[in-house]
Amino acid sequence: MKFTGTDSYVATEDLQMAVNAAVTLQRPLLIKGEPGTGKTLLAEEVASSLGARLIQWHIKSTTKAQQGLYEYDAVSRLRDSQLGVDRVHDIRNYIKRGKLWEAFDADERVVLLIDEIDKADIEFPNDLLVELDRMEFFVYETGETVKARQRPIVIITSNNEKELPDAFLRRCFFHYISFPDRDTMQKIVDVHYPGIKGQLVAEAMDIFFQLREVPGLKKKPSTSELIDWLKLLLADDIPEEVLKNSDGTSAIPPLYGALLKNEQDVHMLERLAFMSRRENR
Known part of the structure; x- marks a missing residue:
């Protein structure tokens, strides 16, 4: 299916071409533009248009790339070991899956929104290079490699608050949403x-x-x-x-x-x- 906009979202011809090009190339679509031009809404409408589930990862200044993969709760495991709780023997009970893991683990193709990536620190995009490129990552605590079952459609938005690294930009298909005439x-x-x-x-x-x-x-x-x-x-x-x-x-x-x-x-x-x-x- 091709994205052509929806009844509730007016997508210009160049924006439609950008979405479809990113899907064809299987590269993340990096969207920039003035605040309020519909960057975040685009991901919702692409998911609606293609009949896909939308997974949203809204980035804050304190967000770390690792959180998108998984988080290991060592403190809870230590506490449970001291209390003699049975679940302590399975380390998987203390691993919280992130949005990328959720997207990779989906049986169907999903749309993954990484919203306002420029809010995080400058190393954040570089820390996701391999994962977004190969669509896999390694879980050190369990020794398993998580691979995407179906390559998700990744849409990344930025308000240009920070410059993004060249290595990251090279892996994306870029589109700037011009202000509507x-x-x-x-x-x-x-x-x-x-x-x-x-x-x-x-x-x-x-x-x-x-x-x-x-x-x-x-x-x-x-x-x-x-x-x-x-x-x-x-x-x-x-x-x-x-x-x-x-x-x-x-x-x-x-x-x-x-x-x-x-x-x-x-x-x-x-x-x-x-x-x-x-x-x-």
Whole structure:
């Protein structure tokens, strides 16, 4: 099967090609892009489209690569040995399987999401090179080698907080999700809100794209934030006339908290509006 997007996810042609190329090459798909452009959601939709189970490994700053393979609880085993518990004789009782082991052990092909890999330390990607390349790893405590029964589709996301090692990048198929143009954004809105008033969407998107073009904005509003903002506009039944700002003198758009995420950007827009009002006197 080929990935062509789903009813709830608008995948551009180049994104579809990237997913299918990674599957064909049997390489991890490394996805980068602005926060809110649907990187994590892509893995969910690929799994849904292909009828595969999704296994998610969300990376934190404290996450170690070993945790994706397995963790050995030596402390619990020592305690049980002191208490004379029978289960202490089988070391497998103290091994906790990680997400990679879960994916490798699946009878069917699964989709494995390694989400926000750049949150971990710089050595994290290198520590997974062999496992992702050969689709196997060794369990020292039991002396067994775990091999993937069915090679999983691996999707890795990054917000570019850290540079990833060249050796790791070489083993991936890379795709950058460009920010949607207006036509693509319209399709995304139509998927989420079919039948929404066209004039309301037009006015809202005018404001949205104007905000993204404001120089010096610390956090540009993303696709997910536009969707949230439209939901609020519909819930509060805001008329499109309120969104019109042909003279540029309104301070900030209504319900701006869905679009703007820090006080610096709010203050900057207020200053720009104040200057615009003075110039128009």
